[in-house]
Amino acid sequence: MGSIMKGAHILIFPFPAQGHMLPLLDLTHHLATHGLTITILVTPKNLPILNPLLASCPNIQPLVFPFPDHPSLPKGVENVKDIGNHGNLHIINSLAKLQETIIQWFNSHPSPPVAMISDFFLGWTQHLANKLGIPRVGFFSSGAFLTAVLDYVCHNIKLVQSQDVTVFHDLPNGPALKWEELPTLARVYKESDPEWELVLDGHIVGRSSWGSIVNTFYGLETQYMEYLTKIMGHGRVFGVGPVSLLNGSDPMTRGKSESGSDYDVLRWLDSRPDGSVLYVCFGSQKFLSKAQMEALAIGLEESGVHYVWVVKQELGDPVVSGSGRGMVINGWAPQVSILGHQAVAGFLSHCGWNSVLEAIVGGVKILAWPMEADQYVNARLLVDDHGAAVRVCEGANTVPDSAELARKIGESMSGSENNKKMRAKELKDKAIEAVKEGGSSFMELDRLVNALSNLEQKLDVPH
Numbered sequence: 001m002g003s004i005m006k007g008a009h010i011l012i013f014p015f016p017a018q019g020h021m022l023p024l025l026d027l028t029h030h031l032a033t034h035g036l037t038i039t040i041l042v043t044p045k046n047l048p049i050l051n052p053l054l055a056s057c058p059n060i061q062p063l064v065f066p067f068p069d070h071p072s073l074p075k076g077v078e079n080v081k082d083i084g085n086h087g088n089l090h091i092i093n094s095l096a097k098l099q100e101t102i103i104q105w106f107n108s109h110p111s112p113p114v115a116m117i118s119d120f121f122l123g124w125t126q127h128l129a130n131k132l133g134i135p136r137v138g139f140f141s142s143g144a145f146l147t148a149v150l151d152y153v154c155h156n157i158k159l160v161q162s163q164d165v166t167v168f169h170d171l172p173n174g175p176a177l178k179w180e181e182l183p184t185l186a187r188v189y190k191e192s193d194p195e196w197e198l199v200l201d202g203h204i205v206g207r208s209s210w211g212s213i214v215n216t217f218y219g220l221e222t223q224y225m226e227y228l229t230k231i232m233g234h235g236r237v238f239g240v241g242p243v244s245l246l247n248g249s250d251p252m253t254r255g256k257s258e259s260g261s262d263y264d265v266l267r268w269l270d271s272r273p274d275g276s277v278l279y280v281c282f283g284s285q286k287f288l289s290k291a292q293m294e295a296l297a298i299g300l301e302e303s304g305v306h307y308v309w310v311v312k313q314e315l316g317d318p319v320v321s322g323s324g325r326g327m328v329i330n331g332w333a334p335q336v337s338i339l340g341h342q343a344v345a346g347f348l349s350h351c352g353w354n355s356v357l358e359a360i361v362g363g364v365k366i367l368a369w370p371m372e373a374d375q376y377v378n379a380r381l382l383v384d385d386h387g388a389a390v391r392v393c394e395g396a397n398t399v400p401d402s403a404e405l406a407r408k409i410g411e412s413m414s415g416s417e418n419n420k421k422m423r424a425k426e427l428k429d430k431a432i433e434a435v436k437e438g439g440s441s442f443m444e445l446d447r448l449v450n451a452l453s454n455l456e457q458k459l460d461v462p463h
Helices: 019-031 044-056 085-096 099-108 125-132 144-155 158-162 182-188 192-207 218-232 260-270 290-301 334-340 353-363 375-385 404-411 415-435 440-459
Strands: 008-015 037-042 060-065 115-119 134-139 165-168 176-178 211-214 237-239 279-283 306-311 326-330 342-348 364-366 390-391
Touching: 008 019, 019 037, 019 044, 019 115, 019 134, 019 440, 037 044, 037 158, 037 326, 044 060, 044 218, 085 404, 099 125, 115 211, 125 134, 134 144, 144 158, 144 182, 144 192, 144 211, 144 218, 144 375, 158 182, 176 440, 182 192, 182 290, 211 218, 211 415, 211 440, 218 342, 218 415, 218 440, 237 440, 260 326, 260 334, 279 290, 279 334, 290 306, 334 342, 334 353, 342 353, 342 404, 353 364, 353 375, 353 415, 364 375, 364 404, 364 415, 375 390, 390 415
Parallel strands: 008 037, 008 115, 037 060, 115 134, 134 211, 211 237, 279 306, 279 342, 306 326, 342 364, 364 390
Antiparallel strands: 165 176
16 A cells, blocks of 8 residues: 555645635634645745644645736735735736646645635636546635625626616525625626636636535524525535634734734723723725724714724824823734623724624624625625624725714714624624534534545545
């Protein structure tokens, strides 16, 4: 007998953006601890993000290929954080140029992967998997509602682009979304542009993937998970979230230097009454304009609540309040730890999916200010489906009325909004139940591991 690798060999291909990569790495850690052999494909500048994972799991190996040049990407850009969300299109198309390199690696490997798990932004890998003769599983770092909306949009792109409002008749409750609330692709896709055609085709062929993994849990999105299972036409749709809970780690600290100053905020929170603080953060990619910053600063001050505000500015100094009721952090903050602190009761958020899940795990109510991408859909899920959030503003360029914003913040953080606080706590309980032994996400992960392990046995037979 030759040397056989322990556990089925799986190729993992993340999309290099924080909101996509970290959840897939959390899932990868879980797959590795269940005995699967993992190869993770990255480009050189993204390799350091894998370091904690590589150190803790000897059955995970990196596969590092140079990042292919792209005329619209500055030299050295390999991650969305280095360019912003407008770079997604070009990064997807750059990575698609790795196809031949991956095929050569696969064909020369003594024990090549039996399956590939790739990010849903990398739908072109479905064609790659077909060439390699292995199943591809799409990983959705967003929720099932967004996944269902995006699937409909991509299959009906001309219709959707011709309407001011799209009614999703086939989806549960037949939601209607205005033009500006649709996923970014619906609004910026350009027909016959080869870069956009590659992206659109990737989403369309994604439906024919062997399986789909969604970073959600049944207690949050039961009806949308059932819908996805129906349209995929097979049972290999796995709701495994929140994946950050599976390993008991803080995914936001990965790749960060943990200096003492990062944790000054936790000491500050210790000195505040329970349930009195609003956390304000708009994710890693969104930079507010000067007018938005000023309106928000005044609104926070006039609301009378304690707050922690994470400021990300491309230029200039952060707006710092002088009242002592607020703490302003410039740059990175330990978000998971903040949201889990007993002093924090609300989260003014753009409603990116990772932030939504972290708010749920912290049991805090979201004050929603959706701006782009999946955020309007996520806000609708929390506000309309679950009553666990409240809308306070919307739009990437909207400058809120400070007095109105102050009123909404004050009301949302007061005792009169107890029903929303209760709903937020109920979602927290459901999330924790889901990942416990016997819970829905725990069982779905076991089902996924078994399905991937069984592929190895099937591939022993020539195909």
